Amino acid sequence: MPHSTSSPRLGDLERVVMEQLWEHAGAEGTTVREVHEALAGGRDIAYTTVMTVLDRLAKKDLVSRERDGRAWRYRAAASREALTARTMRMTLDDMDVTDRRAALLHFLDGASTAEIDDLKAALAEVEARHTD
Amino acid sequence: MPHSTSSPRLGDLERVVMEQLWEHAGAEGTTVREVHEALAGGRDIAYTTVMTVLDRLAKKDLVSRERDGRAWRYRAAASREALTARTMRMTLDDMDVTDRRAALLHFLDGASTAEIDDLKAALAEVEARHTD
DNA sequence: AGTTTCTACTACGTCGCGTAGTTACCAGCC
DNA sequence: GGCTGGTAACTACGCGACGTAGTAGAAACT
Numbered sequence: 001m002p003h004s005t006s007s008p009r010l011g012d013l014e015r016v017v018m019e020q021l022w023e024h025a026g027a028e029g030t031t032v033r034e035v036h037e038a039l040a041g042g043r044d045i046a047y048t049t050v051m052t053v054l055d056r057l058a059k060k061d062l063v064s065r066e067r068d069g070r071a072w073r074y075r076a077a078a079s080r081e082a083l084t085a086r087t088m089r090m091t092l093d094d095m096d097v098t099d100r101r102a103a104l105l106h107f108l109d110g111a112s113t114a115e116i117d118d119l120k121a122a123l124a125e126v127e128a129r130h131t132d
Numbered sequence: 133m134p135h136s137t138s139s140p141r142l143g144d145l146e147r148v149v150m151e152q153l154w155e156h157a158g159a160e161g162t163t164v165r166e167v168h169e170a171l172a173g174g175r176d177i178a179y180t181t182v183m184t185v186l187d188r189l190a191k192k193d194l195v196s197r198e199r200d201g202r203a204w205r206y207r208a209a210a211s212r213e214a215l216t217a218r219t220m221r222m223t224l225d226d227m228d229v230t231d232r233r234a235a236l237l238h239f240l241d242g243a244s245t246a247e248i249d250d251l252k253a254a255l256a257e258v259e260a261r262h263t264d
Numbered sequence: 265a266g267t268t269t270c271t272a273c274t275a276c277g278t279c280g281c282g283t284a285g286t287t288a289c290c291a292g293c294c
Numbered sequence: 295g296g297c298t299g300g301t302a303a304c305t306a307c308g309c310g311a312c313g314t315a316g317t318a319g320a321a322a323c324t
Contacts, residue, residue, distance in 0.1 A: 003143060003279085003312090011281050032301080049283050051302075056281080070290065070301055084227040085238030088220045095216040100247060104254040106217030115232060120255065122236040126248070143312050164270080181314050183271075188312080202270055202321060 008062055008087060017053050018083075021063060021076040029066065029073030140194055140219060149185050150215075153195060153208040161198065161205030 010018065020035045036050040054074050057063045062083070065072040078086065097103045108116065142150065152167045168182040186206050189195045194215070197204040210218065229235045240248065 009141075009280090013282055045282095046284050047301090048285070052283075053281085055303090072302080079234075079238075080227060081229055081231055081235035082238045084224060084229050084235045085242065087223045087227070088239055089242045091219045091223060092216060095212060095219070097213055097216050099213055101250040101253050102211075103213035103216045104251050105257055106211075106214045107220055108254055108258045110217065110221045116255070116258070118233040119236050119251075121233050122240055123248070123252070123255070125237055126240045141311090145313055177313095178315050179270090180316070184314075185312085187272090204271085 008060060008083060008090075010062075013049075013053055014057060014062075017050065017057065018062065018076060018080070021074060022080050025076060025079075029068075029075040031068070031071050031073055033071075035074070140192060140215065140222075142194075145181075145185055146189060146194075149182065149189065150194065150208060150212075153206060154212050157208060157211075161200070161207040163200070163203050163205055165203075167206070 016039065017035060020038050021030055024030045024034065024038075032047065032051050032054055035054065036045070036047045039045050039050065054063065054065075054072075058065055058074070062077055063074045064077050065074045067073075076083075092100070092103065095103075108119075111119070148171065149167060152170050153162055156162045156166065156170075164179065164183050164186055167186065168177070168179045171177050171182065186195065186197075186204075190197055190206070194209055195206045196209050197206045199205075208215075224232070224235065227235075240251075243251070
């Protein structure tokens with residue numbers, strides 16, 4: 001058995017497809033055809049390939065789908081930001097870090113000032129949320 | 133081509149082996165034999181399997197090795213915390229997040245109070261470092 | 265010299281993912 | 295009502311990563 005982690009790892013094509021879902025993110029969802037057409041502009045890819053990928057993403061619960069007549073409409077189950085956060089969290093949890101502060105410190109070491117500001121803003125926001 | 137990310141993803145056994153290196157982390161390093169003996173207590177595993185894994189980890193630059201007579205002594209190239217941080221960073225970078233603040237906010241959503249404190253401590257530490 | 269110890273190389277099975285074909289269904293058109 | 299086009303469902307193949315390990319050969323101990 002290769003991997004125990006249930007980490008939502010994305011392959012390259014899976015990522016590209018998710019991009020599409022994120023970009024055309026509306027409440028309506030996106031069909032295979034729409035995704036395929038969007039991708040077919042930039043690369044040579046078969047319709048069924050897109051179908052397969054969307055199917056796999058659905059099985060991983062990274063996208064949800066609802067019937068629309070005969071077809072399916074796919075929607076990203078989580079925003080790009082939420083998925084990113086989830087993946088980061090899983091890393092932190094899976095790695096079984098004892099000294100979390102040290103890990104976070106290392107993380108900040110690689111951060112730009114802008115990113116640190118983003119983090120402080122986010123931090124302030126959760127704080128505020130807890131207070132009110 | 134399956135993956136573009138040069139993310140240092142660990143398999144299950146690779147992780148277990150890294151644990152050993154981290155636990156017996158001294159300046160001296162650890163031999164294959166030592167790792168094997170440590171693991172052989174809990175599971176049925178061949179000496180050569182451990183060797184192969186260590187070899188692959190070395191090729192991924194996750195461990196370094198120095199000769200010790202005929203044998204090699206392996207050392208984790210990065211601490212568990214540093215590797216964790218690096219992986220988290222790669223996730224954040226690879227996901228091409230536009231709204232980093234939102235991503236970090238999501239991340240904090242899943243955090244315990246203790247973790248938030250750890251983060252604040254780490255943040256204070258980088259701040260201090262920049263100031264002095 | 266024979267036995268042990270360690271490396272180096274090769275190998276095999278499984279799984280994830282990129283990639284796609286084939287088959288079959290259903291809805292509308294001529 | 296059979297043909298056509300769009301969809302889905304299922305199957306498949308190649309490749310790389312990883313768990314797993316065997317074998318060959320060098321080196322060292324006895």
